[in-house]
Amino acid sequence: MFLTQLLTETRIPRQPFFPWKQPKMFSCVSLFVIYLMSPLHGLRVSGSDSHCSVKPVLTPSRLVLRYGDSAIVKCEVCGHQGTPKFEKSLGKVTGNNTTAVWIIEKMTEWDITSICYYEDEEGKLQTTILPVVVYQLPEHVSISFVEYNNALKSGKHTRLLCSVSDTAPAADLVVTFYRGSIPLDQQNSTRTTKEPESQSFTLIYNITKKDNGAPFWCQAKLELGHEGPQHLPVVRSGNINPIVHYKPELLVPANPDPIKITEGKSLHLNCSADGNPAPSYTWEKPIHRSNSSSSVLTVDFVSFEHMGQYVCTVSNSMGSVKVKFNVDVQGDHTPFIIAAAVFFVVLMIVGGLMLYHFCYKPNRMGTYSLWNVLNLHKQHTAVPAKD
DSSP: OHHHHHHHHTOOOOOOOOGGGSHHHHHHHHHHHHHHHGGGTTOOTTOOOTTOOSSOEEESSSEEEETTOOEEEEEEOOTTSOOOEEEOSSSEEEEOSSEEEEEESSOOOSSOOEEEEEEOTTSOEEEEEEOEEEEBOOSEEEEEETTOBSBEETTOEEEEEEEEEEEBOGGGEEEEEEETTEEEEEEEOOOOOOSOEEEEEEEEEEOOGGGTTOOEEEEEEEOOOTTSOSSOOOEEOOOBOOOEEEEEEESSOSSOOOEEEETTSOEEEEOOEEEESOOEEEEEOSSOSOOOOSSEEEESSOOGGGOEEEEEEEEETTEEEEEEEEEEEEOOOHHHHHHHHHHHHHHHHHHHHHHIIIIIHHHHHOOOOHHHHHTTTSOOOOOOOOO
C-alpha cells in the first residue's frame, strides 16, 4: 500500500518521442522507406515504357539469303520515341510511325549493309546495323594429286588438292578430305571475300601400298551460322583412285628352315610375293639345266645332284628381295628294307620246312616205304606178337 502511494506521488513526467533521434529506430525506418521506393527504380520521367529499347529492334537481327532470293526485314521503335527509317542500296521500304519494313524482291548485291535509324526526342540519332550475308553454293568441286604422273610411289609424301569454284562468302567455306568413308582432314577458308571466288585446299598425305586403287574425294559446304539455312546441300567431288607402286613383299618366310627330302620324291620351292608393278622371278640352282621364271620351282624326281642352295630373286622397278632355300637330299632305304623283309620271310619258311622234315615227321609217323604204300592190296602175313 505504501509502495503504491509512493509511486503515485513521485510520477515521472513523460517526454516527447522522436524516432529519428533514436539510432536503432532510425535505421529501421530508413530501410523501410528504401523498400517502398524500390519499384520506382528505372522509371523514365518521359513517360515512355520502361521496357522499351532505345535502339531500333530488327527482325531478323542478321539476314542470310541466297543470291537472287527475296527477303523481308522489319525494324521497330518502341513507344513514340521516333519514326524508324532504313538506309539501303536496293529494295523498298514501307511502314508507319513505329515500324519500317524493308522489302527485297531480288538480292543482286554481294557486299551490302543496311541501317535502321530514328531521331529521338533529344535530337540524337539512334541506329542499329543489320548484318547481311549473301551466299552462293559452290559451282564445282574436284580433287587431284599434285605431281601425279600415272603412278605414286609407296612411302612418299604427296599432296592432295581440293579445288572449289565460285562460292561465297569465302569465310564460311569448309572443305573435308576423305579416303573412302574415312575423313582425313577438315579445313576452313581463311579468305574474307564476299563475292564468289574459287579456292584450293591442300593436304599432305603419306601414300602406302594400301592406298592402291582406294577412292579419294573431298566435299565443300557453307556454314552460315544459326541465322542461316541449317541443311544446305553439300557439294562433293568425284573419286580419284591412284595407282601406287611398291617393292615386292614376300608372302612366304624370308628365311625358311632347311628342307630334307628323300631321293625320288618331288620338290616344290615357293617364293611368291606381292608387288606393283607385278614382280618377276629368277632362280639360282645347284644344277643349271633349265631356267624358271615362276614363283614356284618344281623338281619332279629328286636325286643327289639336286642337293644344295636355291636362291629366288623377286624384283620390279621399285626394288627386289631374295629367298634362300637349303635342300638336303637323303637316300631312299625302302627297297633295302623290303628286300630284307622278304629275305627274312623266305628264311623263316625254309627253316620251318627243314624243321618239319628232319625232326617232327620221323618222331610222329615212323619210317615207311612208298612201295609198300602202293601195294596195299596184297595179302600180308600176320606177325605173331612177342611175349
